[in-house]
Amino acid sequence: xxxxxxxxxxxxxxxxxxxxxxxxxxxxxxxxxxxxxxxxxxxxxxxxxxxxxxxxxxxxxxxxxxxxxxxxxxxxxxxxxxxxxxxxxxxxxxxxxxxxxxxxxxxxxxxxxxxxxxxxxxxxxxxxxxxxxxxxxxxxxxxxxxxxxxxxxxxxxxxxxxxxxxxxxxxxxxxxxxxxxxxxxxxxxxxxxxxxxxxxxx
Amino acid sequence: xxxxxxxxxxxxxxxxxxxxxxxxxxxxxxxxxxxxxxxxxxxxxxxxxxxxxxxxxxxxxxxxxxxxxxxxxxxxxxxxxxxxxxxxxxxxxxxxxxxxxxxxxxxxxxxxxxxxxxxxxxxxxxxxxxxxxxxxxxxxxxxxxxxxxxxxxxxxxxxxxxxxxxxxxxxxxxxxxxxxxxxxxxxxxxxxxxxxxxxxxx
Numbered sequence: 050x051x052x053x054x055x056x057x058x059x060x061x062x063x064x065x066x067x068x069x070x071x072x073x074x075x076x077x078x079x080x081x082x083x084x085x086x087x088x089x090x091x092x093x094x095x096x097x098x099x100x101x102x103x104x105x106x107x108x109x110x111x112x113x114x115x116x117x118x119x120x121x122x123x124x125x126x127x128x129x130x131x132x133x134x135x136x137x138x139x140x141x142x143x144x145x146x147x148x149x150x151x152x153x154x155x156x157x158x159x160x161x162x163x164x165x166x167x168x169x170x171x172x173x174x175x176x177x178x179x180x181x182x183x184x185x186x187x188x189x190x191x192x193x194x195x196x197x198x199x200x201x202x203x204x205x206x207x208x209x210x211x212x213x214x215x216x217x218x219x220x221x222x223x224x225x226x227x228x229x230x231x232x233x234x235x236x237x238x239x240x241x242x243x244x245x246x247x248x249x250x251x
Numbered sequence: 252x253x254x255x256x257x258x259x260x261x262x263x264x265x266x267x268x269x270x271x272x273x274x275x276x277x278x279x280x281x282x283x284x285x286x287x288x289x290x291x292x293x294x295x296x297x298x299x300x301x302x303x304x305x306x307x308x309x310x311x312x313x314x315x316x317x318x319x320x321x322x323x324x325x326x327x328x329x330x331x332x333x334x335x336x337x338x339x340x341x342x343x344x345x346x347x348x349x350x351x352x353x354x355x356x357x358x359x360x361x362x363x364x365x366x367x368x369x370x371x372x373x374x375x376x377x378x379x380x381x382x383x384x385x386x387x388x389x390x391x392x393x394x395x396x397x398x399x400x401x402x403x404x405x406x407x408x409x410x411x412x413x414x415x416x417x418x419x420x421x422x423x424x425x426x427x428x429x430x431x432x433x434x435x436x437x438x439x440x441x442x443x444x445x446x447x448x449x450x451x452x453x
Binding site: 119124138142143146150162177190195 | 298299307311313314315317318319321322324325326336337338340341342344345348349352353356364373374376378379382392393396397
């Protein structure tokens with residue numbers, strides 16, 4: 050297997066996931082700033098033009114970081130990061146999606162539209178970036194309330210939902226387009242999660 | 252089980268999924284226009300304030316339509332709609348996410364920002380709605396290319412990825428904020444998928 054990637058929150062999600070499962074594979078760097086991801090050879094790997102992309106040993110490709118993680122879960126089931134049984138699998142899916150769609154997407158929307166980072170290939174709208182930047186912090190309250198009652202975001206198991214939240218929070222801190230509130234239960238969880246060796250995986 | 256819902260593309264995804272699996276349950280109507288979904292009693296069911304929400308027999312709640320579908324997949328595995336084995340599960344996840352994040356999200360962004368449908372509770376940005384409306388049709392080419400080679404979106408199995416695409420396309424037609432191109436392979440697939448009895452589930 051080869052992981053085609055460039056430094057990004059989505060690549061980091063995959064790196065942490067792989068580190069948790071002790072999976073290693075060859076890495077191929079993709080030059081996003083130079084537009085390599087929207088070049089013809091790359092589009093044959095992922096017509097969506099996004100990274101990371103996992104190249105399989107049979108020559109097939111998988112994109113979408115969560116789909117790549119789900120593949121790794123299938124080939125290396127332990128430690129379980131997507132849940133076991135109908136209920137826990139659904140709860141982890143729910144929390145993963147809440148983080149991704151309600152918070153990570155707002156942070157990304159603020160970043161892309163306020164900085165114009167990809168303005169050579171998309172139309173940034175400042176006013177929309179501002180709406181995203183104002184919304185994102187409010188969305189964290191739901192996670193803080195949940196973490197008042199559970200060790201990890203989706204319950205007592207560290208899961209892919211925690212990986213998405215830690216990556217989204219660190220990205221928000223890094224790009225400084227969103228003002229993050231200090232929330233007590235998220236702070237407790239954040240310290241605890243950051244003790245995992247996987248958090249520094251690159 | 253009870254499904255708390257209001258008419259929406261996400262409710263329809265769950266309806267089709269349930270019909271495919273011959274699952275039935277009590278329905279509870281939620282008045283979105285009247286703001287019932289952001290009332291205190293509802294927020295105790297889903298702090299995210301969204302529908303549908305599945306109330307379980309033990310009093311627990313699941314939200315996020317795909318998480319609800321995954322729960323149904325767990326309790327009623329046949330017909331399989333999320334894939335079997337590491338590779339197919341990942342491929343279905345990939346296509347489901349491509350439809351949802353690259354197309355359905357753009358259609359929703361165009362609808363909400365151009366019409367101001369939820370302007371009592373969010374800030375619509377017309378210019379962003381226009382960007383979404385221009386982007387959405389372009390994203391369909393990837394699905395058309397795939398459907399030139401496969402019966403269903405993620406391969407030879409009808410899956411949750413097909414459900415998301417048919418629902419997103421029908422919603423785009425209904426709200427008329429996006430100009431949809433006629434693409435030959437999507438047209439073939441659309442006719443074929445619409446022969447399934449589940450497509451008219453309400």
